[in-house]
Structure formats: C-alpha cells, structure tokens
Amino acid sequence: MRTARKRQLSAYVALFPAFVIVLFAYVATVGWNIWISFTDSKLLPVNTFIGTKNYERLFNTARWDISVINVVVFGVLFIAGCLVLGFLLAVALDQRIRFENTFRTIFLYPFAMSFIVTGLVWQWIMNPTLGLQSSADAIGFSWFRFDWIVQNDRAIYVIVLAGIWQSSGLVMAIMLAGLRGIDRELWKATRIDGIPAWRVYLHIVLPILRPTIITATVLLSISVVRVYELVLATTGGGPGISTEVPGKFIMDYLFGRSNIGLATSAATVLFIAVVIVVVPWLYAEYFREKRRGIV
Amino acid sequence: MRRLLTAFLGATALLSIAVTGAHADGKKAEVLHWWTSGGESAAVGELANVFNAAGGQWVDTAIAGGGSTARPVGLNRILGGNPPSAMQFNTGTQMNDLADQGLLRPLDDIAEQGKWKDVLTPAFYNAIQYKGHIYGAPINDHGYNWIFYSKPVFEKAGITEEPKTWDEMFADLNKIKAAGLIPVAVGGQPWELQSMFNNILLGEGGRDIYLKIWKDQDTAAVKTDKFKHVAEIFAKLRNYQDVGSPNRDWNVATGMLIDNKAGIQFMGDWAKGEFIHANKVVGKDFGCILGPGSSTFMMGGDIFVFPILKDAVAADAQTLLANTIMSKDGQLAFNSKKGSIPIRLDVDTSKLDLCAQKGIEAVKDPNRSVLSYDVLAPQDIVQSNTDLIAQYWTNPSMTTDQFVQQWVQLMEQAK
Numbered sequence: 001m002r003t004a005r006k007r008q009l010s011a012y013v014a015l016f017p018a019f020v021i022v023l024f025a026y027v028a029t030v031g032w033n034i035w036i037s038f039t040d041s042k043l044l045p046v047n048t049f050i051g052t053k054n055y056e057r058l059f060n061t062a063r064w065d066i067s068v069i070n071v072v073v074f075g076v077l078f079i080a081g082c083l084v085l086g087f088l089l090a091v092a093l094d095q096r097i098r099f100e101n102t103f104r105t106i107f108l109y110p111f112a113m114s115f116i117v118t119g120l121v122w123q124w125i126m127n128p129t130l131g132l133q134s135s136a137d138a139i140g141f142s143w144f145r146f147d148w149i150v151q152n153d154r155a156i157y158v159i160v161l162a163g164i165w166q167s168s169g170l171v172m173a174i175m176l177a178g179l180r181g182i183d184r185e186l187w188k189a190t191r192i193d194g195i196p197a198w199r200v201y202l203h204i205v206l207p208i209l210r211p212t213i214i215t216a217t218v219l220l221s222i223s224v225v226r227v228y229e230l231v232l233a234t235t236g237g238g239p240g241i242s243t244e245v246p247g248k249f250i251m252d253y254l255f256g257r258s259n260i261g262l263a264t265s266a267a268t269v270l271f272i273a274v275v276i277v278v279v280p281w282l283y284a285e286y287f288r289e290k291r292r293g294i295v
Numbered sequence: 296m297r298r299l300l301t302a303f304l305g306a307t308a309l310l311s312i313a314v315t316g317a318h319a320d321g322k323k324a325e326v327l328h329w330w331t332s333g334g335e336s337a338a339v340g341e342l343a344n345v346f347n348a349a350g351g352q353w354v355d356t357a358i359a360g361g362g363s364t365a366r367p368v369g370l371n372r373i374l375g376g377n378p379p380s381a382m383q384f385n386t387g388t389q390m391n392d393l394a395d396q397g398l399l400r401p402l403d404d405i406a407e408q409g410k411w412k413d414v415l416t417p418a419f420y421n422a423i424q425y426k427g428h429i430y431g432a433p434i435n436d437h438g439y440n441w442i443f444y445s446k447p448v449f450e451k452a453g454i455t456e457e458p459k460t461w462d463e464m465f466a467d468l469n470k471i472k473a474a475g476l477i478p479v480a481v482g483g484q485p486w487e488l489q490s491m492f493n494n495i496l497l498g499e500g501g502r503d504i505y506l507k508i509w510k511d512q513d514t515a516a517v518k519t520d521k522f523k524h525v526a527e528i529f530a531k532l533r534n535y536q537d538v539g540s541p542n543r544d545w546n547v548a549t550g551m552l553i554d555n556k557a558g559i560q561f562m563g564d565w566a567k568g569e570f571i572h573a574n575k576v577v578g579k580d581f582g583c584i585l586g587p588g589s590s591t592f593m594m595g596g597d598i599f600v601f602p603i604l605k606d607a608v609a610a611d612a613q614t615l616l617a618n619t620i621m622s623k624d625g626q627l628a629f630n631s632k633k634g635s636i637p638i639r640l641d642v643d644t645s646k647l648d649l650c651a652q653k654g655i656e657a658v659k660d661p662n663r664s665v666l667s668y669d670v671l672a673p674q675d676i677v678q679s680n681t682d683l684i685a686q687y688w689t690n691p692s693m694t695t696d697q698f699v700q701q702w703v704q705l706m707e708q709a710k
Contacts, residue, residue, distance in 0.1 A: 042675065043392035044370065057708045062701065063682045129539030150541045152689050238483055239541035240689030241682045256363040257678045258389070 030271065037265035043258040054265035064266065067244045070156050074163070074245065075224040081164040082220055083213065086171025091201060093172070094179045104176070108169040115166065119233025122162035123149065152242045155235050159227075159243055162234055167223065171216045178212035179205065214285055225274055246270050321352035322612035326599070327372075328383035329365035331357050334568050338632035342434070345628050346619045351612060354380075373398055378602035380613050386422050386433060386596045387670035393600065394425040400601040400610070401428040405617050414621075414639045416658060418666050423598055431598030432620040435635035438564040438654045439667045440494040440593040442584040445552040445559075448476055452558070457584050461499055461528055464587050468535050471558040478535035480557035482548040485685035489677070491561040492529050492684045493668050498588035500525045502665055505591075509671040512710070514703045526687070526695045533688065541689070552581060567650060568634045583650040585657060592657035595667035596635060676709040 037055070040048040058064050089107055093100055110118065125131040126149035136144035148154035182205060190200045206213075228247035231237060237244045246266060253263035324346070330339045336357065343353035356379060358365035366389070369382040373393065384390050393399050406412070406429045412420055415433070423431035444457075449467075452474040458464040468478040481487070497505045500521050507516035516522065537557075540548075549569040551557035560566065570581055577583070585592060599620055601613045619625045626637040636651050636658070637644065644655050657663040669677045683705060687698045 042673070043389070044374070044396060060704070060708060061679070062686065063679075123542070127539060129537065147538060150538055155541075236484055236542040238485070238685065238689065240483075240488075240685035240687075241485065242686075242689060252678070253675075255367055257674050258392070259675045262675075 033264050033271075034268050036260060037268045039261055041260040041264070043260070045260055050261075054261045055269070058262060058265050058269065063241050063244055064246075064249060066241060067246045067249045070243060071224065071227065071245050073156055074160055074227060075221070077157070077160045078163045078167070078224060079217060079220045081160065082168045082171045083216060085164060085168040086216065087175050087206075089168065089172040090175035090179055093176055104173070107172050110166045111169045113166065115227075115230040116233045118162050118166045119159075119230045122158060122165070123234050126158050149235060150239055152239050155239060155243045159231055159234050163223075163227070163230060166230075167220060170219070174212055174216050174219075175209065178209045182208055218282075221278070225270065321347065321350050322608065322615050323352040323354060324380035324609070324612040324616045325354040325356055326381045326383075326616070327356045327358065327365065327369045327379040329358050329360070329362055330383075331359045334572075334632060334634065338629050341628035341632055342620070342625055345622065345625045346616060349615060349619055349622075351615050351619065373602050378604065380604065380609060381599045381601050381616055384431065384598050384600055385669065386419070386431070386598050387666070388673050390430055390598070390600050391425050393602075394428070394430045398602055399430045400603045400613065401430060402432060402601065402617055403429050405432075405614060409618060409621050411621060414641050416640065416664065417661060418594070418664065419596075419638060422666055422670055431600050432617040433596060433598045433638045434620050434626070435596045435630050435633055436594050436638045436654075436658065437596050437635045437667075438585075438592055438650075439490060439595055440497055440585065440591075441562060441564055441566070441650065442494065442586075443549070443552060443560050443562060443566055443570070444582050444584065445555050445557065446580055446582060447555045448474075448552075448558045451476065451555075457582065458587050460587050461495075465531070468558065472535065476555075477537045477551065477557040478559070479532060480548040480551040480560040481532075481536040481540040482543045482545045482560075482562075483536075483541040483685075483689070484543070484545070485681045487545055487548075487562075488685050488688050489668075489681040490563065491532075492525075493593065494561045495528050496522075496525050497591050497593055497665065498586045499528060501589055502591050502662070505668075506665060506671075509668045509677075510666075512672065512676065512706055514706050517699055517702050517706070523695055523699060526698055529684075530687070530691075530695065533691065564636075564650065564654070565634055567648070571634075577649045583653065585653065590657065590663065592654055592664045593667050594654075594658065594664055595670045596638065673709070676706065679705045679709055 036045050038049055038051065039046055040050045040053075093103060093107075097103070113121075126146065128134065128147040128150060131146075133144060133146045136142075136146075149158045186204065187200070190204065226247055227245050228251060231243055231245050231248055235243045237248055247270075250263045250266045250270070253259045253266065257263075326343075328339065330336055339355070339357070343355065346353045358368055362383075362385060365383070369379065370393070372378055373382075378398075390399065411423075411429070415423075419433055419436070423429050423433055448471060449455075452467070452470040454467045454470055458467050471478040481491070493505070496508070504516050504519065504521055507513040508522075545562055545566065546569050548557075548560050549562065549566045552560055553570060553573045553575060567577070567583075570577070575581055584590075599617070601617065604610050604613065621639070623637075623639060623642045626639050627642055630637045631647070636647065636654055640655075640659060644651065647655070665671075680702065683698070683701055687693050
C-alpha cells in the first residue's frame with residue numbers, strides 16, 4: 001500500500017512540470033483570451049469591459065459568416081474525402097502487391113510537404129493563365145475549362161482538393177497499419193464461408209478499424225480547425241473573400257487589422273464550437289466504452 | 296570657459312572610447328523597420344549613412360514580412376520593456392494606441408526647433424500628432440492613386456491622349472479590348488481592389504466626399520448618388536479584367552504592363568520601382584495619370600516613432616535620429632532610392648522623375664492633396680471595407696444598393 005502511494009507520488013512529481021505548462025500555457029491563456037474578447041482592445045490588449053459588443057459585431061460581419069460556412073464545407077468534404085481515398089489506397093496496398101514500399105512512399109509523400117507548398121503548387125496548377133487550362137489551350141484543347149480557383153463559388157473546392165491530396169496519404173498509412181493488424185484467420189474464415197471481398201471490407205473490416213478511423217478523423221479535424229496557411233497559399237482568401245476561413249479571420253484581425261477584441265471573440269467562438277462538437281463525441285468514444293470494458 | 300568645457304568633454308569622450316573600445320564611437324540608435332526588398336533596404340542604407348555621418352551609430356533591425364509581421368514584434372518589445380530606439384509605422388492612426396498608453400516620446404520640442412510646421416503640408420503635420428502632441432517623425436510621401444499605362448499598348452489601340460474623364464477612359468478601354476489586349480491589369484487581392492476603388496472615389500467622387508467618408512466617417516456621404524455612381528464605375532471595370540486576376544500580386548500585374556500585354560493598372564508609386572527595374576522610362580515606355588476626374592494626389596507614407604527610453608544617452612541618440620530623418624539630406628537620400636517623394640516641400644526635387652514631379656506639384660496645393668484612407672481611418676474600418684469591396688468585385692450578383700447599405704452598416708459597427 002505504502003509503495004503504491006509512493007509510486008503514485010513520484011508519478012505526480014514527474015508530471016508536475018507538464019501540469020504547470022498545461023495550466024499556464026493553455027488554460028490560463030484560454031481564460032485570458034476569453035476575458036480580452038469582452039474588452040475594448042484594439043492594437044493593444046486593454047482591460048476596458050464592453051460586454052458582448054465584439055460578439056455582436058462578429059455575428060454581423062459578412063466575412064465571419066462566409067468563414068464559418070467555408071470551414072464547415074471544407075471540413076466535411078476534406079475529412080470524408082481523405083477517409084474514403086485513404087481507405088481505398090490502404091485496401092489497394094493491402095493486396096500484397098509488388099513495389100508496395102514504393103507506392104506507400106509515393107502516396108505518403110505529399111504529407112511531408114507543408115500546407116504552404118501544397119497551396120502554392122495547387123495555385124499554379126489551377127491558375128487558368130498558368131496551369132492546366134493554359135497547357136490544354138496550348139496544345140489545342142481550347143474546350144478544356146478548369147478555372148475553379150477564380151470562381152467565387154467554386155474556389156473553396158480547390159482548397160478541399162489540395163487538402164485531400166496532401167493528407168489522404170497519412171490516412172492511408174494509418175489505415176494500412178490497422179488492416180495489417182487484422183487477424184489473418186478472419187480472412188480464411190470468410191473465404192470458407194464464400195463471402196465476397198468487398199463485403200468483408202465493408203461489414204467486417206471497417207467496424208474493426210473503428211478506432212483507427214477515429215484516430216484519423218481526430219487528426220484531420222485538428223487540421224480543419226486550424227486551416228490557415230493552405231488557404232493563404234492557394235487563394236489568399238479570394239476571389240474576393242469567398243474562401244476565407246475562421247483561422248485567417250482571427251490572424252488578420254489580430255495583427256493586420258489591430259482589433260484584438262474582435263479577434264479574440266472569434267477565437268472564443270471557435271473554441272466553444274470545437275468544445276461543443278468534440279467533447280461529447282470523444283467522451284462517447286473513449287470513456288463510455290472504457291467503462292463498459294470493451295476497449 | 297565654454298571652450299574649456301568642450302575640451303574637457305572631448306577628453307572625457309576620448310577616454311571613454313579608449314576604455315570601452317571601438318563600440319562607443321557614436322550615439323547608438325536601434326531602428327526597427329520592415330524595409331527589406333532590394334530598393335527599400337538601399338533607401339534605408341542611405342538614411343543610415345546620413346545618420347552615421349552626423350555622429351550617430353545606426354543599429355539596423357530589419358524584419359522581413361511587412362508591417363503586419365514587424366509591428367507586433369516591435370509592440371511586444373515595447374510592452375516587454377526592451378524597446379528599440381525608433382520604430383517604423385505607417386503614417387496615420389497606427390501609433391495612436393501606443394501614444395495613448397504613454398509609451399511614446401513626444402517630439403514637440405524637436406519639431407519646434409526643426410520648424411516642422413513650416414516645412415510639412417498641413418495634412419501631414421496633423422497626421423503625426425495625437426491629442427495635440429507630435430509623436431512621429433515622417434520620412435516619406437507615397438502617392439497611392441496613380442493609374443499607370445503602357446504607352447505601346449495605348450499606341451496599338453490607337454489612343455493618342457490620356458483620358459480625362461471616365462467616359463473617355465471607358466472608350467479607351469474598349470479600344471484596347473478591341474485590339475485584343477487586356478484593358479486593365481487587375482490584381483485581385485482585396486487591398487489592391489480597395490486601392491482601386493478609392494482611386495475612382497477620389498477622382499470621380501471628388502475630394503469632399505472622399506474626406507467625408509474616410510476622415511469624418513460620415514455615413515450620409517455613402518448614401519449619395521455620387522457615391523453610387525462611383526460604385527457603378529468600379530463594378531463596370533469587372534468587364535475589363537482577365538481571368539487570371541484573382542489573388543494576383545500587384546507586381547505581377549505591373550509586369551503585364553511592362554510586357555505590353557495590358558493597358559492600365561491602378562497602383563501606388565511603388566509600382567514605378569518595377570518599371571525602373573525593367574529599364575522602362577517614364578514618359579517613353581509608360582505614363583502616369585492622376586484622375587480621371589479631379590487630379591487629386593492621395594498621399595501616405597511612413598513615420599518613425601520613438602519609445603520612451605530611460606537612458607539619457609540613448610534618448611540623445613533618438614533626438615539626433617529624429618533630426619536626421621527630417622533633415623533635407625536625409626529626405627533626399629532616402630526618397631531618391633525609395634520611389635516616394637520627400638515629405639519636406641523645401642528640398643530640391645528637380646532630379647526626381649516626371650511622375651514624382653506631377654505628384655509634388657499636386658502636393659504643394661493643399662486643395663489638390665488628401666491623406667490616404669488608411670492614414671485617415673483606423674485599420675479596422677479600412678480593412679472591413681476592404682472585405683466588402685472585394686466581395687462586391689467578385690460577386691456580380693451583389694447590387695449597388697446592397698453594397699452601399701453594407702458599407703453604411705460596417706461603418707456604424709466599427710465606431
């Protein structure tokens with residue numbers, strides 16, 4: 001009993017620095033951020049309380065509305081796209097094909113690139129006067145039109161495309177690891193039963209991969225919430241302000257626009273949105289099942 | 296007696312140099328700025344030379360990435376108790392918050408000695424003040440509202456004269472279009488569109504309405520027919536751009552004029568640097584127009600502010616630096632490289648180019664010059680409007696009335 005307590009104590013001592021960091025670097029700054037969002041801070045943070053004025057303005061700002069819609073569209077399509085494509089790639093690689101290592105490296109390679117590089121590359125590819133369309137024009141295919149990036153209502157899909165290109169390799173790697181973890185005996189059993197492979201994947205493998213899928217989704221969701229540099233490099237938020245996202249909204253108001261109050265209120269809204277969506281889900285996925293003793 | 300004192304001081308100074316080694320050879324001032332492109336750093340170098348020649352010691356802290364990167368760095372250093380001797384700001388309201396918190400050194404005495412009031416245009420003299428005190432030493436004067444045009448393109452389209460009204464301008468743009476060239480080189484980034492809109496607002500709308508909107512933030516001026524007319528001209532220009540315009544950098548757009556692919560570009564005088572870099576000559580290869588409509592010069596620029604320093608020697612270096620910045624030598628040396636015009640009206644400007652001459656002529660007449668919108672209004676208001684203008688430009692389904700109404704709403708919110 002005493003040794004157990006001692007062990008526990010030493011664990012707490014070891015964790016103490018991390019605890020302090022979490023308390024001051026995360027909790028305290030979040031708290032401070034929330035407080036500042038209720039003040040009249042412009043270029044510098046000040047402590048003049050103005051109530052919910054920043055929030056009123058935030059929800060009356062067209063750019064914020066556009067940003068929120070964009071991040072939802074981006075989030076849904078990006079996560080779904082990455083999961084589907086990543087899973088299909090993983091299944092393809094799982095067929096014990098030749099040159100598996102080579103393919104795996106190729107598919108994972110985009111993930112080694114930063115969002116800035118990804119964005120820039122896609123900006124050039126999609127630019128109608130530089131990229132695909134102008135190449136097609138040059139060789140005579142003048143009917144070929146691919147100018148989403150300059151269209152108000154399509155440009156966000158270019159960002160989705162670039163994001164999927166960058167991140168689906170990561171999902172593939174995670175899924176592949178999951179697939180390799182599945183017992184070979186299971187495959188033998190299904191083969192004996194004469195179940196077609198696609199049904200095995202859909203109805204047996206996918207449910208087994210549930211924790212893997214969750215891991216991938218969490219990782220992808222984090223990049224959705226903080227998406228900033230991808231937009232900056234691909235469209236700069238344009239055409240006009242049609243591809244703005246909350247992350248960019250916050251950064252712009254924090255620095256270029258010297259309105260710390262509005263920026264922190266946007267950050268707070270984003271924070272609350274994440275908490276509302278993520279916390280119940282994480283709780284359901286991890287803690288409830290643990291209590292039931294399944295995981 | 297005085298001579299004796301000087302000798303004594305000199306001897307002490309020598310002694311201290313001997314003691315502390317090479318470093319104490321001047322009044323040391325650390326200058327934080329964001330001029331990092333080729334032409335810009337050459338201009339800073341010139342200013343540093345003048346300062347060093349006057350007995351100072353320039354310590355350069357250049358931060359790449361523009362004002363929005365450099366400003367927070369400087370602010371954090373000031374708030375953290377380790378301020379630079381001087382820090383660059385854009386002329387205007389950017390310095391107000393710092394001045395309000397009592398973090399900046401008032402320059403009233405230096406300004407009085409240097410007779411700043413006499414050598415600056417009234418507009419600029421007001422722009423460096425906050426609540427009656429002077430806090431900024433202005434260094435340059437940039438013209439924001441030029442229309443540059445390619446002479447070969449104008450020739451090819453059969454245009455012989457610079458357009459003086461917007462009707463003439465649209466007729467000319469049609470000619471360029473008919474000649475198979477791109478009429479307007481648009482850089483579709485929001486700030487470029489904002490600049491373009493204000494160019495038309497000042498030229499066609501006129502000085503009064505421009506000042507009412509930006510200086511007084513008067514929403515009644517936005518609701519006038521004249522403003523609506525300006526918005527319609529702006530919207531009409533959408534038909535004269537090319538498909539590659541969204542998110543295009545301003546210098547790429549200038550490149551389209553240099554390559555004689557496009558006719559005109561709305562841009563500030565920093566675009567001149569691009570032409571000059573490509574060995575193009577003002578008046579021969581390209582021209583510049585103020586207007587169409589009234590030819591009023593929209594000016595902005597950069598200032599240096601001086602955080603309060605406890606060390607008397609360091610404060611002394613600040614004084615020297617402020618005087619250097621406002622000296623005729625400093626102004627000419629810096630601005631000849633920067634592409635802007637000197638802020639003092641009493642320097643010899645005969646060596647500057649044709650466009651700069653045009654600008655100076657306008658600046659000398661207080662009725663033909665105004666401060667730029669980002670000097671007059673807080674960044675917050677300016678940039679919220681930038682979003683709206685960009686939205687209007689890229690979304691043809693937004694009507695002029697909706698545009699006006701949202702503009703009014705934005706102004707009321709940001710108050």
